[in-house]
Amino acid sequence: SQQGEEDPQALSIQEGENATMNCSYKTSINNLQWYRQNSGRGLVHLILIRSNEREKHSGRLRVTLDTSKKSSSLLITASRAADTASYFCATGQIQGAQKLVFGQGTRLTINP
C-alpha cells in the first residue's frame, strides 16, 4: 500500500533556482526518509528525519516535517543540472511490519 504521496509529480526549473517537493502521508510514523533515483538506477538515501524533529539540513538539502499535518518537504537550494532525478519519500511506520513505505516520487528536471 502506498503511504506517501509526493507533490508535484513533476517539476522543471532553471539551474540555480531552488526546488521544493512535498510529501504527505496517512498514518503515524517513526521517521521519514528521502531518496533520490537517477533514471534506470537504484535509489540513494539522502536524509532521514525522526518524528520528534522538525527540520534537518544536509549540504544543499533542507527537510522539514510537520507531524500535525502529516507532511514533509524537501528543499534543494541552488539547483544543478546533476540534481535531475526522481525523489521519493519513504515513511517508517509505527504500526505494522518493520519496513519503509515509499511514495510515487517527484520527477525533477533542472534545465541548464
Add this chain to the structure above:
Amino acid sequence: DGGITQSPKYLFRKEGQNVTLSCEQNLNHDAMYWYRQDPGQGLRLIYYSQIVNDFQKGDIAEGYSVSREKKESFPLTVTSAQKNPTAFYLCASSMTGGRREKLFFGSGTQLSVL
C-alpha cells in the same frame, strides 16, 4: 568496494518460465528486501528478510518466491504465476531491518516478457 550487486541488469522471460534475479551484498547487513517498480511509480515491497533462513511477504508477494540461505544473498524467483512481471526490480539491504534505518540499494534488474 562495499555494496549491493544485482544481476543481470536486463532479463527476458518467456511465457510459463520461471526466472531468478540475483542479489548479493558485502555490507554485512542482516536485512534484505526486494522491491518492484513500475514506470513512473513508486516502490512496492515484494519480500523482505531480517535474518538468515527467515523471510516475510510484503505487499505484492503473489507470483514471487525468495530464499535466504546465506547472509550475503537474497535471490528472487519470478514464477510463471506472476502474470505481469515486466518491471524494474530493486534489491536493498539495511543493518538490522529496524524501521529507523536507511536502505542501501542495488542498481536494479529490468525484467521484460518476450
